[in-house]
Amino acid sequence: MLSLWLTGTLAQAVQTGEIFKFRPEPADGDEMVWYLIDWGDGTLTPTSHGLAKFSPDISKVWRARGSYKIEPKSITLSGKIIPLKGTKLSVTGSDLEASSMIPAEQFVQNSPDSSPASGRAPESTDRPYIAQSIGLNFEKIHAIDTLVLKKDADIPFPDSFGVEFSTDGGKVWNDVPSATYNHFPDPGEKEVRIPLNGLAANAVRVTSYKPPEISDEQYALRLGCLRAEGPEELLFEMDTDAQTAADWNNMWLVFGTAKNEVLHYFVGYPWPTDRPDEGGLMMIGSTIWAQWNSMKISWLDESAAKKYFENVVNNYPQDEHGLMGVSPGGFLHLDHSKHYVTPAIFICGISHWYLMHREKDFLQTRDKQSGVTLLEKMRKAMHYQLEDMEGKSGVMTVQDPQHDGTAKGTSGNYWDGWRFGYKSAYENTLFYQSLDWMARLEASLGNAGKAEEYLALRAKVKEQFNEVFWNEKTGRFTGCIAKDGTSQDYGFTFVNLEAVAAGIATPEHEKKIFEWLNGDRIVSGDTSTEADIYHFKVAPRANTLAAEAVNPSFWDDWTMKVGPGTVGEYGTQIQNGGHIFYVSYYDLMSRLKTLGTADAMKRMQVILEEFHKDQLRRKPGNASGSTHLEGILREFPESGLVPLFFVTGIMGIEPDTEGLRIAPALPSGWRFAGVREYWFAGKKYSIRAERELINPAVNGDQVKVPADGSWLLKKDGTIVPCK
Numbered sequence: 001m002l003s004l005w006l007t008g009t010l011a012q013a014v015q016t017g018e019i020f021k022f023r024p025e026p027a028d029g030d031e032m033v034w035y036l037i038d039w040g041d042g043t044l045t046p047t048s049h050g051l052a053k054f055s056p057d058i059s060k061v062w063r064a065r066g067s068y069k070i071e072p073k074s075i076t077l078s079g080k081i082i083p084l085k086g087t088k089l090s091v092t093g094s095d096l097e098a099s100s101m102i103p104a105e106q107f108v109q110n111s112p113d114s115s116p117a118s119g120r121a122p123e124s125t126d127r128p129y130i131a132q133s134i135g136l137n138f139e140k141i142h143a144i145d146t147l148v149l150k151k152d153a154d155i156p157f158p159d160s161f162g163v164e165f166s167t168d169g170g171k172v173w174n175d176v177p178s179a180t181y182n183h184f185p186d187p188g189e190k191e192v193r194i195p196l197n198g199l200a201a202n203a204v205r206v207t208s209y210k211p212p213e214i215s216d217e218q219y220a221l222r223l224g225c226l227r228a229e230g231p232e233e234l235l236f237e238m239d240t241d242a243q244t245a246a247d248w249n250n251m252w253l254v255f256g257t258a259k260n261e262v263l264h265y266f267v268g269y270p271w272p273t274d275r276p277d278e279g280g281l282m283m284i285g286s287t288i289w290a291q292w293n294s295m296k297i298s299w300l301d302e303s304a305a306k307k308y309f310e311n312v313v314n315n316y317p318q319d320e321h322g323l324m325g326v327s328p329g330g331f332l333h334l335d336h337s338k339h340y341v342t343p344a345i346f347i348c349g350i351s352h353w354y355l356m357h358r359e360k361d362f363l364q365t366r367d368k369q370s371g372v373t374l375l376e377k378m379r380k381a382m383h384y385q386l387e388d389m390e391g392k393s394g395v396m397t398v399q400d401p402q403h404d405g406t407a408k409g410t411s412g413n414y415w416d417g418w419r420f421g422y423k424s425a426y427e428n429t430l431f432y433q434s435l436d437w438m439a440r441l442e443a444s445l446g447n448a449g450k451a452e453e454y455l456a457l458r459a460k461v462k463e464q465f466n467e468v469f470w471n472e473k474t475g476r477f478t479g480c481i482a483k484d485g486t487s488q489d490y491g492f493t494f495v496n497l498e499a500v501a502a503g504i505a506t507p508e509h510e511k512k513i514f515e516w517l518n519g520d521r522i523v524s525g526d527t528s529t530e531a532d533i534y535h536f537k538v539a540p541r542a543n544t545l546a547a548e549a550v551n552p553s554f555w556d557d558w559t560m561k562v563g564p565g566t567v568g569e570y571g572t573q574i575q576n577g578g579h580i581f582y583v584s585y586y587d588l589m590s591r592l593k594t595l596g597t598a599d600a601m602k603r604m605q606v607i608l609e610e611f612h613k614d615q616l617r618r619k620p621g622n623a624s625g626s627t628h629l630e631g632i633l634r635e636f637p638e639s640g641l642v643p644l645f646f647v648t649g650i651m652g653i654e655p656d657t658e659g660l661r662i663a664p665a666l667p668s669g670w671r672f673a674g675v676r677e678y679w680f681a682g683k684k685y686s687i688r689a690e691r692e693l694i695n696p697a698v699n700g701d702q703v704k705v706p707a708d709g710s711w712l713l714k715k716d717g718t719i720v721p722c723k
Contacts, residue, residue, distance in 0.1 A: 135205025322384025
């Protein structure tokens with residue numbers, strides 16, 4: 001569909017069937033607000049809440065021609081209703097059929113924990129604050145785009161309610177964060193159409209914790225209509241049980257697109273939402289997230305997010321040598337230290353983005369400050385790694401004396417609680433990846449010779465990496481080799497898993513690493529061993545040897561102390577015995593690569609079972625009051641990499657030099673798997689792998705490939721076997 005935007009107040013014309021986006025003027029003020037759009041056609045769309053100085057984009061597909069007056073208003077969390085400037089709209093074209101309604105059986109509950117009963121309304125009660133629910137059961141899992149409510153003809157509409165859903169027929173219910181409303185104005189005879197953005201569910205309900213007063217001191221929830229609209233097909237299609245498919249899709253909705261999250265800026269960027277509303281996030285604009293951002297959003301139909309990405313990456317500063325800053329704001333991370341991984345991440349992220357979109361003009365966009373093009377910045381960043389950091393020797397080295405990898409050094413990468421520096425395994429893994437991505441980019445631009453140079457160096461880097469960073473005593477990669485020659489090995493699970501996923505580890509070392517992580521081999525002296533390594537179930541502990549176990553410690557205490565009774569004590573801090581969820585993506589990809597699909601899916605099933613309990617809305621505190629124990633929500637948009645494993649792992653989709661590589665790795669019991677909407681080189685595709693298919697086929701935007709083999713979808717839409 002075409003998309004049209006309208007933010008002004010002039011009358012405009014659109015066609016039926018187009019995705020029309022309207023952005024009301026911000027309400028302004030200091031309160032949190034939500035917006036209610038009266039489209040003038042008998043329908044209302046409410047939004048999630050956010051900061052009053054911002055406003056969201058609201059989408060609508062017009063199905064009937066005519067002239068309409070759009071009237072927005074904002075509702076503060078204290079109940080003040082503020083009319084906002086509206087606009088007129090002329091809709092032309094042919095009338096379209098109504099949206100597809102999902103067949104459902106309605107039920108009521110006199111409290112959310114009571115047994116469902118048939119009927120259209122809960123019983124009345126003389127208690128005004130007893131929660132009541134009206135819901136729908138579906139025969140199967142559906143992708144719910146919209147929940148439609150109408151007021152009862154004789155009873156007040158609830159002014160306080162929320163939408164909840166279930167993927168197991170009502171055993172476990174979860175809130176939809178964006179669909180919770182207070183001070184909802186009387187809609188009259190108009191339909192209230194609540195966006196749910198493809199939420200996967202087989203049951204949904206509206207719950208009010210303060211039902212309306214229907215007569216003298218009698219209270220009950222009443223609705224004149226409750227229905228759901230949306231397709232049966234989910235974004236991620238998989239031949240498995242319905243609950244697994246639904247939970248996997250919803251994990252992407254929470255941590256991938258963040259469409260149903262409460263976002264204070266009304267978008268999943270540029271910065272996280274504060275408590276108590278913190279949840280999933282789409283991306284962060286820092287250089288450190290450039291590769292993850294591209295992996296998450298480059299294949300989506302998200303024009304505003306993509307524009308943000310392209311604007312922000314072209315504003316990352318670069319010094320005269322080629323080192324990239326950590327963000328558009330400068331070179332120091334939180335005013336503390338430089339990050340010497342930025343050149344590699346920048347190269348990986350921009351290369352991935354270009355190979356997904358194939359727009360050469362993007363590489364020629366110029367930095368607003370320096371006037372240098374993106375491609376020039378990438379080549380300069382690579383030169384910096386090769387020359388200034390001596391990467392051409394096979395081992396990239398941080399020469400900054402403040403980042404010497406000793407207990408006196410300063411942290412210098414994403415894992416900023418640790419003093420990574422000098423010869424760092426984490427940095428060298430990313431360097432190894434950047435050589436691959438730069439080779440793909442240069443080859444796609446016709447520079448085959450330069451690409452071959454990078455690929456040849458990769459072989460040397462891999463050899464050196466396994467020689468320099470492998471700790472024979474512990475049977476795993478060390479974090480770094482300090483300038484004084486000491487080896488900093490704290491059992492960094494993220495270092496080892498990212499190295500295996502990148503393909504830089506040898507098969508022998510991969511085997512040893514998983515013997516350690518799976519608990520088959522105990523490393524003498526480790527604080528955490530065997531099953532305790534996966535104490536948090538959804539991800540391994542960040543490190544298996546406590547930071548405080550070694551003196552002097554490799555821990556950088558610029559943010560907190562570690563040790564017994566401290567805020568950073570082992571097992572109570574995300575980087576010291578806690579976990580950051582994104583690491584599970586590299587765990588899954590590593591297992592897929594080395595141990596096979598079945599082993600990876602066994603790990604994914606554990607994650608899905610945990611997600612099913614609470615949508616992973618976990619932010620527990622420790623005895624010191626810190627909530628940095630599990631890194632899942634808020635400033636961790638990389639949590640979305642875990643459900644992305646379906647796309648990059650199970651479907652094996654990744655951009656390559658000459659096109660989009662599709663190399664499925666379906667579980668043995670699956671007959672098919674697919675991504676219903678995937679954008680590549682400016683075109684939308686539906687990509688599906690089928691077990692019984694012999695030859696690949698492209699029919700319009702439908703791409704089908706055999707479950708075995710590796711295939712290349714070219715920019716022109718043709719598909720061939722990978723070389």
